Amino acid sequence: MVCKISLFNLNLLPKSLKNQIKTLILRKKYLLDKEKLLYRQVRLSFREKLVRIFFGLVLSLVLATFYGIGFKNLFGSPKEKMLEAQVEELRYKYSLLVEDFNIIDKSLVGIVGAEDNIFRPVLDMETLTESFRQTGAGGSKKYEELEGYENSAIMISATRYLDELIRRTYVQSKSFEEIIPVAEDWKNRIEHIPYIRPVNVTIPLGDGIKFRNHPVLGISRWHYGQDFSAPPGTKVYATGSGLITKAAWTPYGFGNRVEINHGYGFKTIYGHLSGFNVETGQEVQRGDLIGLSGSTGVSSGPHLHYEIHYNGKVQNPLYFFDDNITMTEYNSMINALICDTLR
Numbered sequence: 001m002v003c004k005i006s007l008f009n010l011n012l013l014p015k016s017l018k019n020q021i022k023t024l025i026l027r028k029k030y031l032l033d034k035e036k037l038l039y040r041q042v043r044l045s046f047r048e049k050l051v052r053i054f055f056g057l058v059l060s061l062v063l064a065t066f067y068g069i070g071f072k073n074l075f076g077s078p079k080e081k082m083l084e085a086q087v088e089e090l091r092y093k094y095s096l097l098v099e100d101f102n103i104i105d106k107s108l109v110g111i112v113g114a115e116d117n118i119f120r121p122v123l124d125m126e127t128l129t130e131s132f133r134q135t136g137a138g139g140s141k142k143y144e145e146l147e148g149y150e151n152s153a154i155m156i157s158a159t160r161y162l163d164e165l166i167r168r169t170y171v172q173s174k175s176f177e178e179i180i181p182v183a184e185d186w187k188n189r190i191e192h193i194p195y196i197r198p199v200n201v202t203i204p205l206g207d208g209i210k211f212r213n214h215p216v217l218g219i220s221r222w223h224y225g226q227d228f229s230a231p232p233g234t235k236v237y238a239t240g241s242g243l244i245t246k247a248a249w250t251p252y253g254f255g256n257r258v259e260i261n262h263g264y265g266f267k268t269i270y271g272h273l274s275g276f277n278v279e280t281g282q283e284v285q286r287g288d289l290i291g292l293s294g295s296t297g298v299s300s301g302p303h304l305h306y307e308i309h310y311n312g313k314v315q316n317p318l319y320f321f322d323d324n325i326t327m328t329e330y331n332s333m334i335n336a337l338i339c340d341t342l343r
């Protein structure tokens with residue numbers, strides 16, 4: 001008969017003997033030889049040992065598998081938990097990116113609106129066509145590479161949005177490349193065109209452009225400028241930026257005169273001066289002091305004679321006053337023009 005010795009049956013033995021038997025019995029099995037009343041160790045054959053080891057391994061494997069599946073289903077593996085956290089974090093970061101894209105989008109819309117309604121109309125440029133605005137728009141195979149993931153939808157959507165913003169920004173930069181030189185040219189043009197009154201005196205003015213009886217010569221002929229009644233020594237300013245092409249006494253009526261070539265087809269003449277503050281060949285800016293008014297040349301009294309020429313033709317200077325003019329002065333100018341027209 002084969003039997004196992006239970007540890008509980010040893011409790012009544014002395015402690016030292018009990019420990020020896022425990023050590024012995026826990027590791028080995030014994031048979032009781034009833035005839036000799038001795039325990040004999042049971043030795044397993046090699047085959048039996050292999051079978052036991054095999055079944056032990058199978059049992060361990062089955063238990064481990066069930067344990068693993070159960071734990072995984074209930075709680076997930078640590079790696080899965082970490083990956084899920086990373087996916088959630090990426091999803092959140094994508095949502096933040098899309099919010100930033102929306103801000104950039106609104107800014108771009110504002111820039112396009114300013115360009116269409118302000119920049120191009122002011123610069124006399126045509127508005128960009130819709131087909132130009134859509135330059136580079138279209139699908140891309142790179143979005144296909146983002147398919148098949150858990151978050152494919154948000155990844156493709158955000159990437160497509162970013163690409164669209166980049167495309168629109170590029171188109172806008174190309175548009176600005178076209179606008180900037182035109183704007184710089186306009187800025188230069190505005191600085192050079194005669195724009196202000198040459199002397200700081202108030203209107204009413206002297207004679208304008210008209211066919212008149214000359215006050216000194218006593219003959220009828222055209223008066224091609226605008227006269228400004230001004231005391232001798234009144235400061236005379238350049239009405240636009242340009243190059244001094246003459247600063248000298250000249251015959252034929254104007255006495256001491258200054259001429260400025262403003263470019264863009266414009267030239268101004270300042271006559272009857274008492275003195276000069278510039279020399280021929282000098283560059284001046286609008287508002288620079290160029291001389292003092294007087295009554296040199298053929299003149300009936302102290303005043304400034306001022307002419308504007310555009311592409312060789314005389315212009316009425318009153319059309320080029322756009323500085324701080326008052327309503328009274330404006331009405332006076334209009335009346336003067338009406339009188340000139342009637343004459």
Ligand SMILES: [Zn+2]
Nearest residue numbers: 225226227305
């Ligand atoms: Zn005059």
